[in-house]
Amino acid sequence: MKKYTRIRKKCWASLWSPRAIHYRANQGFEESGVALAVILQEMAPHEVSGVAFTVNPLAGEANELMINGAPGLGEAIVQGEIIPDQWLARKPDGAVLRFTPAPKPGQIPAVTAGYKRPLRGCLTSLQIRELAGYCLSIEKHFGGTPQDIEWSYGDGAFYFLQSRPITTLQ
Template sequence: MKYVRLLQELRREDLSLAGGKGANLGELVLAGMKVPQGFVLTVDGYRRCITDVHLPKINVHDLAALEAVTSKIQMEIENVYLPDEVMAEVLEAYRRMCCPKVAVRSSATAEDLPGASFAGQQETYLNIQGEDAVLDAIKKCWASLWAPRAVQYRSLQGFGESEVALAVVIQEMAPHEVAGVVFTVNPLLNDSCELIINAAKGVGEALVQGEIIPDQWLARRPDGAVLKFTPAPQKGQSSSLLPHTGRPARGCLTSQQVRELACLCLRIEKHFNGVPQDIEWSYGAGEFYLLQSRPITALKTW
């Protein structure tokens, strides 16, 4: 195939082809992690379909003007015609998966880099099912590359618009009784003796976007023993609830699950040459699924 690559075919050196998410998912498969099946519509697919985006010179701090320009670009992309050869490859790969519900995730080439965090700036669409719906979600992901916030951030980071393009990950929805994020070192203290696990019931997108307060565990490296547990506040309860210490973990994970997850994530960190990782995961049907891993880009150094 020319425009589509299966996750297991990708490696970290494929960043320019599959974007940060796609390349790192390939590495998770290589590391033996349980990763939901899927494929990537590569940057070549984006460039085949999106050929004439021209962003005029504009003051990126003028948000009203920026939004006016970018909204027009986004609308044009969402209505773009997909060439037959691109559409055929996407639909063939989706049909080989037996057309399940999928997550359609943006995977930018200027993403998850050591010096800049582009995480969350492009869109993700969950529980997408059906061929037309998948194709529409792909175009919406492409369009999100030109959202005002994304354009502004790239400009302030010194990335020229010719340097960026977007791959799209199409991946079967993992079981998601619980989902969350692991930081393999404490990002507040840069403490390599402990890691942080955040978790909530259901899919993890609201947690990743900072829309909800999760259960949180501070766990010891390397064995994942719980050092501190802070439950998510219940409705009508203050978020300043005092953490429980020296007690078994409660909430949406057991102490044993915390240990298992911690050990999995430390294996991932080791696979990425010991670089501290920000890892997205879900849990269901008795197993942990790994959904993404990226370097932690905002570690404190004091």
């Protein structure tokens, strides 16, 4: 609790920095009307994180979901810093159609002679089915518009961090 008190005090103090005071003066804000809201949000568990598309954006296939995942935080996937495990799942049941594992450190990320793929990735087939079901429910909630969904998994449950329309479909 002391940590949060320090954070709130730092946020409140930031209202009175020279930069903030200068900004308010230039914008015509009254000092008496200055207010601040501090929101502290707990981070979702993230044993595995990733991105799911309710339509396969690479093939434009409306009957497939594409799910990307990797251990840990999903930021590295979103920023394109790593190659994640990738699943193509069938609509509407989420059955895995194809799995492409991420290359492990030191492996060449291409199918080459002698390259052995692991049997499964960072999620099980049952978890993929569960995730696909949630993603299709999110798509339905947004009127059937295909969605780009950021998710995490931890403590035995999926968490949904963000959903937006897929912008790369033609």
